[in-house]
Amino acid sequence: MKRSLKQIADAIGARLIGASQAEISGVASIESATSSDLTFLEDEKHLAAALQSPAGAIIAGEFAASMAGARPWLISEHPKLAFARAAQMLRQNSSGDAAPEKIHPTAVVYPSAKVASTVRVEARAVISEKAEIGEGTRIGSGSAVGAGAKIGRECEIYPNVTIYPGTSLGDRVIVHAGAVLGSDGFGYVRDRKTGHYEKFPQVGRLVIEDDVEIGANATVDRGALDETRIRRGAKIDNLVHIGHNCQIGEDVVIAAQTGLSGSITIENGAVLGGQVGIGEHATIGEGVMLGGQGGVLPNKILRGKGQAFWGTPAQPLREYLKQLATLARLAKKD
Numbered sequence: 001m002k003r004s005l006k007q008i009a010d011a012i013g014a015r016l017i018g019a020s021q022a023e024i025s026g027v028a029s030i031e032s033a034t035s036s037d038l039t040f041l042e043d044e045k046h047l048a049a050a051l052q053s054p055a056g057a058i059i060a061g062e063f064a065a066s067m068a069g070a071r072p073w074l075i076s077e078h079p080k081l082a083f084a085r086a087a088q089m090l091r092q093n094s095s096g097d098a099a100p101e102k103i104h105p106t107a108v109v110y111p112s113a114k115v116a117s118t119v120r121v122e123a124r125a126v127i128s129e130k131a132e133i134g135e136g137t138r139i140g141s142g143s144a145v146g147a148g149a150k151i152g153r154e155c156e157i158y159p160n161v162t163i164y165p166g167t168s169l170g171d172r173v174i175v176h177a178g179a180v181l182g183s184d185g186f187g188y189v190r191d192r193k194t195g196h197y198e199k200f201p202q203v204g205r206l207v208i209e210d211d212v213e214i215g216a217n218a219t220v221d222r223g224a225l226d227e228t229r230i231r232r233g234a235k236i237d238n239l240v241h242i243g244h245n246c247q248i249g250e251d252v253v254i255a256a257q258t259g260l261s262g263s264i265t266i267e268n269g270a271v272l273g274g275q276v277g278i279g280e281h282a283t284i285g286e287g288v289m290l291g292g293q294g295g296v297l298p299n300k301i302l303r304g305k306g307q308a309f310w311g312t313p314a315q316p317l318r319e320y321l322k323q324l325a326t327l328a329r330l331a332k333k334d
Contacts, residue, residue: 003023003024003025003089014074033055033056041059059083061077106123131148133155142159143160152169161181163182176215209233219241221246229248231249231250231268234251234254235254236254244263246264267288279297291308
């Protein structure tokens with residue numbers, strides 16, 4: 001679905017220089033863009049490459065404002081963000097204009113489930129009893145929505161996702177293929193006499209708020225007795241595990257292969273790199289950045305908005321680098 005550059009500029013708050021009625025139908029990189037695509041440029045040093053691209057229009061910073069000519073430009077303070085918003089606009093408009101698709105004949109929808117009229121349920125998906133699904137949501141093929149689960153409006157549930165009973169998803173949540181939401185936490189009690197382990201009750205729930213994205217094959221456990229909660233805008237990469245009773249703050253970013261034990265608090269705006277491991281009852285403070293393969297011991301608290309931590313056990317980056325330098329000097333002496 002094509003959109004005029006004026007429509008796009010108005011929607012993303014950019015200043016348009018050039019043909020306002022020119023139409024764009026997609027987005028692409030500078031290298032692969034065609035005359036119907038929109039691309040972006042963050043750095044002036046790549047301006048020459050951009051000028052050689054056949055892209056229909058380019059989003060760039062103020063440095064490109066003097067480039068008015070045959071090619072339209074959209075000038076933005078934050079070109080990459082503006083480009084992301086334009087891409088979302090084009091995608092939403094394209095899907096929004098299509099007629100709502102019906103439930104696939106091979107899908108199973110229990111009579112007591114409440115499924116909005118514009119919901120799309122693909123092949124072999126199962127919507128269990130008393131589940132609720134809001135307007136504009138898509139349930140991918142082979143996915144299972146458990147009894148009493150609630151999914152909000154305009155969610156995108158990709159194929160083979162499992163949503164356990166009682167799990168709640170807000171609006172505009174994206175869950176990629178193979179993710180498992182609301183499974184039992186890893187909780188056991190050891191009988192000291194026999195040495196055997198017995199399962200501790202896992203009867204809590206999982207709540208995922210609006211605008212969260214969860215990557216492929218990620219797993220998020222429900223609470224043991226209370227709840228696990230993923231707050232608004234959190235972004236969770238592929239192959240991440242979040243244990244029971246964890247509290248993930250707003251706009252938290254967690255990269256791939258990170259593992260969180262139970263009862264961990266990640267406060268708003270924190271960033272966790274790939275392969276981070278965090279012990280139970282630890283707290284990662286607001287805005288903390290924890291580098292890849294960082295390790296946090298149980299009950300540890302990391303504080304310092306905008307501060308980077310690295311290593312195992314995790315420590316401020318400057319201290320970690322000093323220790324590495326010291327070790328390197330000692331190795332040379334040997």
